[in-house]
Amino acid sequence: MNYSIALNTILVKEVRRFMRIWPQTLLPPAITTALYFLIFGKLIGDRIGPVNGATYMDYIVPGVILMSVINHSYSNVVSSFYSTKFQHHIEELLVAPVANWVILAGYIGGGIVRGIVVGIVVATISMLFSAITLQHPAIAAAMLVLTATLFSLAGFINAVFADSFDDISIIPNFILTPLSYLGGVFYSVSMLPGYWPMISLGNPILYMVNAFRYGFIGITDIDISLAFGMVSGFIVLLTVFSLFLLHRGTGIKT
Numbered sequence: 403m404n405y406s407i408a409l410n411t412i413l414v415k416e417v418r419r420f421m422r423i424w425p426q427t428l429l430p431p432a433i434t435t436a437l438y439f440l441i442f443g444k445l446i447g448d449r450i451g452p453v454n455g456a457t458y459m460d461y462i463v464p465g466v467i468l469m470s471v472i473n474h475s476y477s478n479v480v481s482s483f484y485s486t487k488f489q490h491h492i493e494e495l496l497v498a499p500v501a502n503w504v505i506l507a508g509y510i511g512g513g514i515v516r517g518i519v520v521g522i523v524v525a526t527i528s529m530l531f532s533a534i535t536l537q538h539p540a541i542a543a544a545m546l547v548l549t550a551t552l553f554s555l556a557g558f559i560n561a562v563f564a565d566s567f568d569d570i571s572i573i574p575n576f577i578l579t580p581l582s583y584l585g586g587v588f589y590s591v592s593m594l595p596g597y598w599p600m601i602s603l604g605n606p607i608l609y610m611v612n613a614f615r616y617g618f619i620g621i622t623d624i625d626i627s628l629a630f631g632m633v634s635g636f637i638v639l640l641t642v643f644s645l646f647l648l649h650r651g652t653g654i655k656t
């Protein structure tokens with residue numbers, strides 16, 4: 403059976419959804435990014451000085467871009483799919499002759515597109531503060547897409563298990579945000595004292611940020627191949643788990 407029409411319909415719906423309300427989905431990250439670069443990059447960065455041979459502003463730009471991608475790819479899927487459940491639109495998908503992988507791909511695709519669009523917006527804002535250039539564009543682009551995919555899947559799983567709108571904000575507020583800020587966005591792990599560098603290696607976002615930073619300025623605290631292998635492994639794992647949840651109807655079928 404040809405599922406291209408169904409996939410395209412879900413994907414287009416998801417993209418139009420966040421583009422239609424762009425003042426809520428695209429404008430806030432632009433403003434937040436400008437504040438990050440102004441406060442951390444300019445005011446505080448001048449006092450910190452170079453990090454691993456790069457100016458502090460150039461060092462934090464890739465991390466801030468990827469942090470925005472993580473937050474918005476995740477929030478796009480978790481809010482959209484939970485709204486579909488809450489408003490009982492999900493029944494239309496369940497009774498339609500549409501495979502589970504098509505439903506998953508449509509929602510995840512919407513999250514990826516939003517993550518990439520937000521990443522482009524944030525990168526454009528960064529040009530006002532930094533003259534950073536891509537040294538390894540293929541690595542940066544690949545990690546951007548993989549990261550958006552991974553957190554779109556995580557958002558989907560959160561939406562499946564969520565029973566209220568409060569449930570879709572717990573993980574972003576209490577898990578995602580702390581891990582992002584502790585993921586080497588604003589510092590190098592080599593700057594941490596004691597056992598903290600080793601403890602930081604348990605944070606998966608650290609690997610994504612460093613691989614993405616390597617694509618921009620050629621600087622990393624971790625092995626790039628390890629970062630890509632880990633992210634790819636998580637994507638496979640969460641994809642299989644998401645399809646399993648759809649097959650069982652967890653949080654969807656009553």
